[in-house]
Amino acid sequence: MASEQADFSGLDRAAVLLLSLGEDQAAEIMRHLGPREVQRLGVAMSKLNRVSADQAHAVMREFREKIEQQTALGLGSNEFLRGALTKALGGERANSLIERILHGGESNGLENLKWLEPRAIAELIKLEHPQVVALVLANIEPEQAGEVLHFLTERQAGEAMLRLAALDGLQPSALRELNEVLEEQLSGDSQSVQVSSVGGPKVTAEILNRVETALSSSIMEHLRSQDEELATKVQDQMFVxxxxxxxxxxxxxxxxxxxxxxxxxxxxxxxxxxxxxxxxxxxxxxxxxxxxxxxxxxxxxxxxxxxxxxxxxxxxxxxxxxxxxxxxxxxxxxxxxx
Structure with a gap:
């Protein structure tokens, strides 16, 4: 990356690229992104100011160089897709998406939750049993789950995270039933559930790493009051x-x-x-x-x-x-x- 882009994050560079392309081409690209990606890009684009011509040219040059490095279309496309999605979304989320793409799968009820705003997810699950809330949080992205917690009461959040930390698996029939209920509520089509292990201290820690310190501390206090050993396992997995x-x-x-x-x-x-x-x-x-x-x-x-x-x-x-x-x-x- 050129020195004139030293202060640009990857998100900033994507925003500069879209602004440089113009409205029509930028809109065409954003049609292929998910709602959360579009929202993040929109915020980044709105915050950009005083982007020099040299900076814009450097972003375009980097983009062109990366495109030129790619092989001919269709050659090794599966490997390219796997690599690109992993870099863009991270390992776990990419693997889930890749399997659906390569094997012709479609999103099920739990997967559809990932496209909802955190407030909407909270409204959907706020009257459910804490075990159900825990299962839902285990099956969305940690960052998204952390945002959902902010729209639940402190007690709801604490109880759900307690059960999430203790969760290390679930009977397929129970998960399938939850998935069918969510699909019905979201007006989705029924699909088979293909979720393996869920929850546990690591998933709980990943979510708590993404929420505000005050809420994270409150939830950890609740975990300790209910199960000191389990709380310690969660704490050991947290990266501060x-x-x-x-x-x-x-x-x-x-x-x-x-x-x-x-x-x-x-x-x-x-x-x-x-x-x-x-x-x-x-x-x-x-x-x-x-x-x-x-x-x-x-x-x-x-x-x-x-x-x-x-x-x-x-x-x-x-x-x-x-x-x-x-x-x-x-x-x-x-x-x-x-």
Whole structure:
């Protein structure tokens, strides 16, 4: 990536590309994206300002170079599809989508939930038994599940996450019944359920990593009050911002190419000196000096802004790890308190 794009995340570059293509071509591309991807791109496009001609040209040049590297259409298309979707969506979500595409499958009731807004999902399940809520949360993306929790009451969220953490499998007949109910509510066609293992401490931790600190702490307190051993298993699977100190330099550098300067400044304002130096030592001397100056000039910031920036970086880290681009190592560690 050219130096003039140093502050552009992958999402920013996609937004610049679409804006450069013009309305008609951008609209044609966005027709092939899911609602959540379109929403994220729309927000990124609306926030872009003062994009220079050199920056736009650099994005277009990178796009052209990547296209030119591809083989002729139709040759190795399955491998290309698998690789492209894995990079775009992460391993687990890509595998699910690839199987449906390559084997002619269609979305079932649980899969259709992934296309709904979090508020709509919460409305759909808020009167259901906590076990049902847990199962639904286990079958949507962790980021989406984290957003759904915000539209449930604190008690509902805590009870659902308790059951999710203890969930390590389900009888196919029970899952099929839930799927049929969801399909009926969503006016979908009946399809067979092809979901293997669901839930467990790891899935619970992935969701909690994506919610606000206050809600995450509240849910963890509820888990501990009900099952201390289970809560410990969840905590051991959680990857918090301080754990980035153990990430290897190459992985950290890959991450930093996806993180905007403003997000990094906010995130580092609320962490320890060792982790700050970890990030700064993986930057050029000039870039690290500029970042230090920017952090000093920023002055005091709200704790919620710091936590939000740190969550954003952790989401980038999780996505890159799922795509096999970085290694994060094992989770664990203490939650930040400010």
């Amino acid at each position: 911002f301080d754990d980035l100190i153990n990430v290897d330099d190459r992985s950290l550098q890959t991450m930093m190419r996806e993180i905007s300067s403003e997000t990094l400044i906010l995130a580092l304002k609320g962490t320890n000196n060792a982790l700050k130096e970890k990030f700064l030592s993986n930057m050029s001397k000039r870039a690290s000096e500029m970042l230090r100056d920017d952090m000093e000039a920023k002055g005091p910031v709200k704790l919620s802004e710091v936590e939000g920036a740190q969550k954003e970086i952790l989401q980038i880290a999780s996505r890159l790890e799922a795509a096999g681009q970085i290694q994060l190592g094992s989770g664990g560690g203490e939650q930040l308190v400010g």
